[in-house]
Amino acid sequence: MDNIRILQITAQKPNSTGSGVYMSGVIESLHKLGHKQGVIAGIDINDEKNYSNKKVKFYPMIYNSERLPFPVVGMSDIMPYESTKYKDLTEDMINKIKGEFTYILDMAIKDFKPDIIICNHLYLITSVARERVKDIKVVAICHGTCLRQLKNIDLNHNYIISNINKLDHIFALHNEQKEEIIKIFKVKNDKVSIIGSGYDNKVFYNKNYKKEKEINITYAGKICESKGIKSLLNSLNILDCNAEDIIVNIAGSGSDQEKINEIIEISKESKYRVNFHGKLNHEDLSELFNKSHIFVLPSFYEGLPVVVLEALSCGCRVIVSKINGLEDFIGEDINNSHNILYLKMPRMINFTTPLKEDLPKFEENIAKCMEKFINEINEDKKRPNINMENKTWDGLGKKIDKIIKLIV
Numbered sequence: 001m002d003n004i005r006i007l008q009i010t011a012q013k014p015n016s017t018g019s020g021v022y023m024s025g026v027i028e029s030l031h032k033l034g035h036k037q038g039v040i041a042g043i044d045i046n047d048e049k050n051y052s053n054k055k056v057k058f059y060p061m062i063y064n065s066e067r068l069p070f071p072v073v074g075m076s077d078i079m080p081y082e083s084t085k086y087k088d089l090t091e092d093m094i095n096k097i098k099g100e101f102t103y104i105l106d107m108a109i110k111d112f113k114p115d116i117i118i119c120n121h122l123y124l125i126t127s128v129a130r131e132r133v134k135d136i137k138v139v140a141i142c143h144g145t146c147l148r149q150l151k152n153i154d155l156n157h158n159y160i161i162s163n164i165n166k167l168d169h170i171f172a173l174h175n176e177q178k179e180e181i182i183k184i185f186k187v188k189n190d191k192v193s194i195i196g197s198g199y200d201n202k203v204f205y206n207k208n209y210k211k212e213k214e215i216n217i218t219y220a221g222k223i224c225e226s227k228g229i230k231s232l233l234n235s236l237n238i239l240d241c242n243a244e245d246i247i248v249n250i251a252g253s254g255s256d257q258e259k260i261n262e263i264i265e266i267s268k269e270s271k272y273r274v275n276f277h278g279k280l281n282h283e284d285l286s287e288l289f290n291k292s293h294i295f296v297l298p299s300f301y302e303g304l305p306v307v308v309l310e311a312l313s314c315g316c317r318v319i320v321s322k323i324n325g326l327e328d329f330i331g332e333d334i335n336n337s338h339n340i341l342y343l344k345m346p347r348m349i350n351f352t353t354p355l356k357e358d359l360p361k362f363e364e365n366i367a368k369c370m371e372k373f374i375n376e377i378n379e380d381k382k383r384p385n386i387n388m389e390n391k392t393w394d395g396l397g398k399k400i401d402k403i404i405k406l407i408v
Contacts, residue, residue, distance in 0.1 A: 004408055006030060006037045007114035009105075011061075011073055011097075011125040014041045015052060016080055017222075019143040021306055023120050025198050026141075027056060029397025038112040040104055042072040044082070059108040067100050075121055075145040078224035080253045080279055086124070087153045094156065098128050105132060115408050118400075121146040122170065122181070124156060127163035137407050139169040141195075142181055144303030148351045150184065161185060169407055171195045171400070173304040174325025193403055196329050198396035199309035199388070203282045206315035206385055207290045214247045215374055218292040218316070220285060220307050221299070223254035226352035228298030228321065229263055231363045235298075236270045238367035241374060246272040251288060253279040289314035293383075294373050297321065298343060298366055301352045304329055309391055312339065315383035317376075319369045321345055338376075339384045341369045 008027055014020045020041075027037055031053065038057040043049070045065045051058035063072045063084075070093060074083035084093070105128075108114075117133060119126035119140040126140045150160065164170075164185045170192045172178035178192045221227050229250070236248065248270070254260050267274040280288060289295065295311035297320045304326060311318050312334065320326065322342040327335060334340060343365050346358030354362070389395075 003034045003036065004404060005113060005115045006035050006404070007040065007108055007112055007117045008037060008120070009040045009117060009125060009129060010120040011042050011101075011123070012075060012079075012120075013043055013047070013072055013081060014039065017074075017076070018303065018306060019075065019120055019145070022141070022143065022197065024052070025200060025306075025393035026118075026397060026400060027053065028200075029198070029393040030401060031055065032394065033397060033401050035401075038108055038114065040101075040108055044072060057108075057112055059104050059112075061100055061104050068096055073097065074255075075123070075143070075149060076222070076224075076226075078222055078226070078259070079255045080222055081255060083255055086149055086155055089155065094124070097124070101125055101128055102132055105129060109133070109136070116404055118404075122164045122185070123149060123160060126167070127156070127160045130163040130166050137168040137404075139171065139404065139407065140164070140167055141171040142173065142177060142303075144173065144177060144301075147177070147180055147184065148301065152351065167191075169193065169403065171403075173197060174329055176324040177303075193399075195396060195399045195403075196391070197304040197306055197309065198391060198393040199306055199313060200282065201313060201388065201392045201394075204286045204289065204310040204313045206313065206383060208315070208383060208385075209290055211293075211377075211383070212291070214245055215241075215294070215377055216247045216249060216292040217294045217296060217370060218249040218251065218288060218311075219296050220251040220280070220288070220311075221297065221305075223250070223252050223260050223263060224256065225259065226300050228300055228362075230266060231298050231359060232296055232366060233263065233266045233270060233274070234359075235363040235366035235370070236272055236274075238364055239272075239370055241272075241371075243271040243273075246374075248272055248274040249277060249288060249292060250274065251277040251280050251285060285310070286314060289316055292316050293377050294319065294370060296366065296370070298362070299323065300345070300348065300354050302326070308340075309388065312384075312386050313388045315385065317341075317373045317384065319343065319366065319373070334386055334388075337384065337386060339386060341372070343369065
């Protein structure tokens with residue numbers, strides 16, 4: 001079967017989180033390969049009711065509505081939009097989500113007639129899809145946060161484990177994640193494929209701008225503690241540079257305004273200028289990366305962060321936490337290019353909370369890595385040009401295409 005009809009499903013808003021960007025990248029790459037696609041996704045009642053690609057049929061689950069009278073659920077406790085935490089869902093809210101999703105799913109299947117369903121996250125909505133659909137292949141992509149939710153809260157735990165076990169196939173981002181999936185859901189090794197991540201090379205590429213006098217250090221992601229943003233700001237107090245030589249850029253948003261305000265107050269203590277840009281679209285983020293020299297992601301928990309690929313492709317030197325699977329995925333060539341440095345993680349109390357006594361050393365390491373790159377930049381004015389062609393969305397789409405053709 002050359003052209004497959006694919007129904008993509010996510011419980012969250014499309015394009016608004018790491019997994020949403022990932023899903024959108026997969027959709028675009030499979031569209032180029034000639035596949036017809038539909039999307040079920042959660043949106044707010046005030047959001048646009050059409051999908052960004054007009055050739056993709058959109059079936060929205062509408063939150064803050066009469067049928068779902070609460071904000072869109074989020075796989076993380078802090079989302080870049082108003083959201084409902086899974087740990088705060090009551091039994092009545094869970095039943096409303098299941099009921100509305102089942103209604104939308106039945107409607108989408110009848111209207112779109114998919115050959116295969118691709119779900120995002122090994123969690124509640126995927127479990128409902130697997131339980132409901134008997135005569136269509138159902139596969140799912142693990143983004144990591146679903147495993148964290150399973151371990152942290154007891155929401156329909158046995159129901160989720162049982163139905164994820166019955167999926168026709170599971171896609172993992174890296175080998176450590178694959179091993180965890182096999183252990184948690186008791187699935188066979190050949191039922192899980194490692195596919196990695198991707199990025200949009202049409203938007204994120206090195207424009208080779210002339211180096212400005214100031215060195216720009218940039219963070220992009222959700223504004224929350226689990227991303228290590230406080231540690232980044234604290235590390236600036238250790239950094240020994242002239243105040244006028246460094247500009248720090250923070251791009252992103254979060255749903256907890258109190259925490260955001262706290263982070264803004266910490267930034268005011270820095271001798272360096274810290275600019276908060278808010279959430280940026282892809283074109284503006286690419287422009288920021290191209291004007292930046294160093295990208296820092298000191299996160300305490302990630303899947304495979306797309307933003308690292310985006311920053312590297314734009315010519316940034318990258319400092320990132322040594323997240324499971326990332327070093328292997330980035331690959332030997334880039335790792336040996338001296339353009340990426342990995343931070344040893346602090347010991348963790350749980351999946352997103354570091355041991356406080358380990359943070360000073362972690363922050364000292366961030367500062368050391370920044371100083372190393374700053375010295376190199378001052379000696380060599382050229383921006384790195386890194387070959388990233390095998391890590392694009394198109395490359396990822398071809399991997400998924402090959403596997404689903406065997407399944408369908």
